[in-house]
Amino acid sequence: MKITVVGAGNVGATLAQRLIEKDFADVALVDVVDGIPQGKTLDMRQSANVIGFTHELTGSDSYEVTAGSDIIVITAGIARKPGMTRDELIGINAKIVREVVEKSLALSPDAIFIIVTNPVDAMTYLALKTSGLPRERVFGLSGVLDGGRLAAFLAEEYGVSAAEVFPCVMGEHGSNMVVYPRFTTVQGKPMSDLMDKAKQQAFIDRCVNGGAEIVGYLKTGSAFYAPSASVAYMIDAVVNDSGIQMNCATYLSGEYGLSDVVIGVPVRLGSGGIQKVIELALNADEKAALEASADAVRKTIAALNI
Ligand SMILES: NC(=O)c1ccc[n+]([C@@H]2O[C@H](COP(=O)([O-])OP(=O)(O)OC[C@H]3O[C@@H](n4cnc5c(N)ncnc54)[C@H](O)[C@@H]3O)[C@@H](O)[C@H]2O)c1
Numbered sequence: 001m002k003i004t005v006v007g008a009g010n011v012g013a014t015l016a017q018r019l020i021e022k023d024f025a026d027v028a029l030v031d032v033v034d035g036i037p038q039g040k041t042l043d044m045r046q047s048a049n050v051i052g053f054t055h056e057l058t059g060s061d062s063y064e065v066t067a068g069s070d071i072i073v074i075t076a077g078i079a080r081k082p083g084m085t086r087d088e089l090i091g092i093n094a095k096i097v098r099e100v101v102e103k104s105l106a107l108s109p110d111a112i113f114i115i116v117t118n119p120v121d122a123m124t125y126l127a128l129k130t131s132g133l134p135r136e137r138v139f140g141l142s143g144v145l146d147g148g149r150l151a152a153f154l155a156e157e158y159g160v161s162a163a164e165v166f167p168c169v170m171g172e173h174g175s176n177m178v179v180y181p182r183f184t185t186v187q188g189k190p191m192s193d194l195m196d197k198a199k200q201q202a203f204i205d206r207c208v209n210g211g212a213e214i215v216g217y218l219k220t221g222s223a224f225y226a227p228s229a230s231v232a233y234m235i236d237a238v239v240n241d242s243g244i245q246m247n248c249a250t251y252l253s254g255e256y257g258l259s260d261v262v263i264g265v266p267v268r269l270g271s272g273g274i275q276k277v278i279e280l281a282l283n284a285d286e287k288a289a290l291e292a293s294a295d296a297v298r299k300t301i302a303a304l305n306i
């Protein structure tokens with residue numbers, strides 16, 4: 001098993017560290033800036049004796065080291081700064097994602113692609129169209145991270161473990177993301193039964209602004225610890241064929257009445273990538289919210305002119 005991470009910045013390098021420490025695959029880390037992937041992987045390799053990993057970890061500015069990868073994660077691109085939306089990154093990041101897909105697919109024709117670069121729903125759509133791969137093999141990071149944030153906030157509020165919260169955040173990974181209180185549970189109780197509408201809305205607002213809250217603190221970039229942990233969790237499901245249900249940026253072909261758009265929905269992840277898109281029984285208001293979110297992503301996708 002071989003996993004390539006393209007982009008050796010905050011998310012990419014932290015992800016490479018998480019993956020090599022799992023010791024279930026060789027890892028290649030690639031960046032356009034010569035020296036950074038080499039230096040970071042050399043540094044990580046020098047922890048092998050104390051961490052105990054045995055797989056190969058390689059860093060390079062050349063795609064040769066990625067050949068024959070089973071999974072390719074794209075984190076290459078720019079991150080937003082305070083006051084910016086993710087959509088403002090599209091001009092620069094679309095060029096980068098297109099180039100990365102073409103170069104890496106040429107050397108790893110059987111790979112599964114996991115897209116992280118923002119705006120992630122449109123970038124996943126772009127990667128899918130550029131690669132011509134089936135949707136099972138091209139999906140993006142969204143709901144695992146957004147749900148992780150909601151779980152953290154609810155766990156803190158109710159004094160429970162975050163593992164006892166099952167969050168449900170779908171739609172765009174952006175200001176139109178949709179939090180579903182009826183499908184989010186804390187120790188088995190739906191969030192919609194635990195609190196009144198005003199309190200629900202406060203949690204929803206904090207979740208929707210979760211990325212911006214971190215950007216506001218960091219000033220020079222965006223979140224990377226929870227994002228890299230979320231991608232590692234997605235990869236774990238694929239590598240170990242766990243079939244775990246999680247929300248990912250996924251191309252829809254009629255599910256939820258939506259087609260030819262990428263938004264976050266629950267999927268079963270396992271070997272081969274997306275094994276099933278899961279359709280929750282949404283009520284009319286919940287469905288309308290998802291449709292509005294998909295419409296917002298369609299506008300971003302239209303800017304790609306593909
Ligand atoms: N989908 C999500 O939930 C999510 C979460 C966190 C970050 N992100 C996004 O992931 C991206 C990366 O975030 P980061 O914090 O790691 O940024 P970063 O600036 O720390 O790292 C980005 C890296 O990409 C590299 N790069 C740029 N162009 C490249 C190219 N053509 N080929 C290879 N490498 C290239 C840069 O040199 C840099 O090292 C951003 O777009 C960010 O918005 C998305």
Ligand SMILES: O=C(O)C[C@H](O)C(=O)O
Pocket residue numbers: 079080086118145173210211212214215222223227
């Ligand atoms: O907020 C960002 O721009 C990065 C990422 O999408 C996040 O949600 O942390």
